[in-house]
Amino acid sequence: MFGNVEDYGETFQDSVFQTRGGSLSSTNQVRNPVAYKLVRVAGDGRLVPATDEEILEVKDLLENNENDMPILPDPILTEGYIADEGSPSQYLQLESLEGLFQSETAEAYTENLNARLESKEELMYGSQMHFTLPDTKFQISNELSGNEEQVQPEVFLQEPIRFSSNGCSMNQSMDVSPYSDATGSPKEPALSTAAPKPEFCRVAGEICLENLSIKALQETFRATFGRETTCKDKKWLKRRIRMGRNNSCVVPTTSLTINDNKLIGGGQDNYNDTINSFGKEDEERATNYKDTPSSPDCIKGNPNDLGYCPVETFVDHYSGNEDFEGEHRSAKRVRKPTRRYIEEISKTDEKQQSDESIVPSKDQRSIQAVSSGGRVVVTRMVSLAGSRIQVPYVSHVRRSRPRENILALGEFHSRSWEVEATPEESNLNLCPSQLNNDRNLVSGVKSASGPVKKENDKEHLKPIFAEVDQDIMIMEPERLDSSGDSSDDNNNSDLPIRQNAIRRKHHRAWTLSEVVKLVEGVSKYGVGKWSEIKKLSFSSHAYRTPVDLKDKWRNLRKASFAQTNSNQMGSVKKHGWMAVPSHILLKVRELAHKQSPAVSKARMLRGSRNQFL
């Protein structure tokens, strides 16, 4: 009965424009003379031109049920219009239906859209998106139907129609969606229920586009965009110009598809997601947005998620700042969301102050892990001395492993706790859980990026913490004094944060109690049993590794001999914080001798002599 869409494929592309130009443009004041043709979707997904009866029926229906047009939950998007010059009677001009379209779409989409499209940019962007997506969906549905009824992908179907199945005596759900070249001013919610009639064809000269030569179109293009174009594709130029001039054409559609007479995917959410996933962009970008065929990856990627291409897909196809030529040539390319957008999308719940990500509103938000096409970028907020800075966990460029510095940072915080007060009273912004998060993130990145030269990382972030370290060093003596007497405690350091913290990379001064513990451990378990000592005596000091103990012991031993040799000033050195009581050093010396009796003979003699003295 009906020919399938394929039969119309060739005429789809320009017939609409021709029609518009021929039959409508001459008429004055024709407002947005976009011609649509009703089609219905056959059971196998084909697009079938509607018969005159059906058209009349639908038209009648539309006129009668302007405001209560049933919107089916899962309408089928035919995604196509059929323009056939030979049968003008089958046209339903948008003009005559605009009231309907408006009211219906308004009802259908206003709520969600209003929430999203708050700015002009968003609105525009959303509108642009719709020139992109329908094709995608269309192709997808074809792909899925996978039958002999293939529709030419090249067919431009940027003006979807939604039908109501109500009066169409079709078993397929349909929906009607308008294509509005201009829907009011951008700021004005074009889809608002209260929105006035759309102003179609705000630009006077638009209707004449069809008659223009390529050259003239290019001129128009230049006038519209302020740029030259060498594109020779009339159709493309015209559409560009139209889009550029009516920069607020929002064509809400639902994304749907049919597969074996079943609806797959779709739903209005996709629409919103689509818009949402593109956020704000400048006008130029929106204009540049690719508006033609879909990306195959969209289909490949997730057959069940047909409404739109996920962001990742766009990323992969981004190829820089394409000029119009390139863009046109590679219609399959899709634009990649900007980094800015990626960051913004990660803050969906919050309207951050945008440009400078310096000031996080909450600590929970201070760590951001945003993904962009498989790439993970992690940044974090660090609170230092009252001010906050953003520290990249990884370099955007070379994703290195920020090892030492992160650890140093952790040390800083935990030490700060030690110094300042109990963790509860501490008003530091870093909480234990967050530190854990830090570590997780770090390890994650680490594993993902693999080992990297350490030097890089070191030099990379060190300056940030230099000041901090100095502060710590100054503060350290106090802590030393206060914790020195409470010998086996040092419970300050046994905070949960510390338990989980990775070993400190940067200098962590030994407290007197630690030294005592070490000496005791050595006396108990013997020199060299660092692991034992660590396990049994320093179990609470996660930050001291056996190697640390060994190193410290080495230093102690050296100090003990030095004290013996210089015969004095053992307990209090010039460096005020390096206060190791002489009796401890003495014990160190004993133990050292016990361990290696064959030290230097002179030293040994001197030592024994001293013991006698």
Next chain:
DNA sequence: CTTAGGG
């Protein structure tokens, strides 16, 4: 992994 020793 643990130790020892050099840097």
Next chain:
DNA sequence: CCCTAAG
């Protein structure tokens, strides 16, 4: 404190 070599 780090790194490495050696058991």
